[in-house]
Amino acid sequence: xxxxxxxxxxxxxxxxxxxxxxxxxxxxxxxxxxxxxxxxxxxxxxxxxxxxxxxxxxxxxxxxxxxxxxxxxxxxxxxxxxxxxxxxxxxxxxxxxxxxxxxxxxxxxxxxxxxxxxxxxxxxxxxxxxxxxxxxxxxxxxxxxxxxxxxxxxxxxxxxxxxxxxxxxxxxxxxxxxxxxxxxxxxxxxxxxxxxxxxxxxxxxxxxxxxxxxxxxxxxxxxxxx
Numbered sequence: 213x214x215x216x217x218x219x220x221x222x223x224x225x226x227x228x229x230x231x232x233x234x235x236x237x238x239x240x241x242x243x244x245x246x247x248x249x250x251x252x253x254x255x256x257x258x259x260x261x262x263x264x265x266x267x268x269x270x271x272x273x274x275x276x277x278x279x280x281x282x283x284x285x286x287x288x289x290x291x292x293x294x295x296x297x298x299x300x301x302x303x304x305x306x307x308x309x310x311x312x313x314x315x316x317x318x319x320x321x322x323x324x325x326x327x328x329x330x331x332x333x334x335x336x337x338x339x340x341x342x343x344x345x346x347x348x349x350x351x352x353x354x355x356x357x358x359x360x361x362x363x364x365x366x367x368x369x370x371x372x373x374x375x376x377x378x379x380x381x382x383x384x385x386x387x388x389x390x391x392x393x394x395x396x397x398x399x400x401x402x403x404x405x406x407x408x409x410x411x412x413x414x415x416x417x418x419x420x421x422x423x424x425x426x427x428x429x430x431x432x433x434x435x436x437x438x
Contacts, residue, residue, distance in 0.1 A: 213359075214276050217262030218416070220360035220369065221279065224256045225270070227352045229345060253377060256357045258369020260416050265373060267292050270352050282355045289347050296347035300327075303336045313337045363388075366417045374405035386421040388413070396427065 215221060226236040233245035239254035259265035261274050269287030277283070289295050302324065306313065313319065317329045319339060327341035360366055364383045371379050371390065380391040396402050406425075413423055 214278060215261055215274055215356070215359075217275060219261050220258060220366045220416075221261060221274070222256040222258050222357040222360055222369075223266070223274070223354060224357055225266070225352050225354040227350055229348045229350050234345065234350075251376075253372060257373060258360050258365065259373065260366075260370075260412070263412070263416065267350070269350070270354065273352075273354075274356065277356055279356050279359050282353075284351065284353045287350045287352065289349065292348065292350045293343040293345040294347075296342050300341040301330070301338065302327075302341065303338055306332075306335050306337055309337065363417050363419055367413055367420070367423075370409050370412055370416075374409050375399070375402050377402075383420070386419055388420050388423045390423065390425050392425055392427045394429075 224237045226238060226241055227234055233241060233247065236242050236245070236247075237254060237257055239248065242248040242252075242254065257265075262271060264271055267287060269291035270285060272291070273283070273285040304321065308321070309319065311317075313329045313332055315329055315331060318326065319329060320326050321339065321341075324339075324341050327339040328344070329337055330340045331338040360369060364381060367383070367388055367390075368378065368381050371377075371381065377393070379393060382389050382391075410423055413420055
């Protein structure tokens with residue numbers, strides 16, 4: 213059956229720019245490309261087609277395909293990270309930075325967001341707020357591994373997609389329960405995307421009317437006196 217917008221699928225992909233890998237779901241490929249992260253969860257990702265869980269050009273490529281399809285698509289900047297905008301390259305005084313700015317250093321400026329230092333000239337620091345891959349055509353090799361039709365697997369997929377980790381999930385009737393790992397409330401990524409996971413859980417997954425987040429604390433064991 214052809215994939216439509218709103219369908220959940222499990223997807224593997226490797227993205228390259230000018231022949232260099234910048235993103236992949238394959239751990240061995242990430243190691244070979246020198247972009248491996250020990251904290252990342254590798255393997256096929258579960259996405260909902262049409263929800264921009266991947267860049268627009270790849271998302272659109274998946275519509276009409278079937279499970280098992282392998283392909284390659286080149287995505288132009290307009291449907292990737294956009295064109296480079298010269299207005300997003302700005303100058304700031306060195307005094308604005310708490311650390312000594314150097315080329316390539318990521319920075320965050322409250323009014324502008326996250327950027328990268330591209331030059332330091334005298335007492336001025338030049339920061340580029342364009343996405344790193346803005347203005348670039350990207351090539352993706354992909355495989356649609358399978359359709360994901362079970363609500364349990366769909367919710368687990370959303371959690372991994374946004375939170376970057378796997379969690380224990382159960383569904384009883386129309387009620388879902390997510391068991392949160394210890395210390396999750398110190399996880400900045402979880403705090404940022406928790407609301408999105410809940411919103412999409414209700415909007416995209418049929419049959420779920422309640423999601424309970426369970427966080428359990430245990431009394432620490434006392435150490436015996438020596």
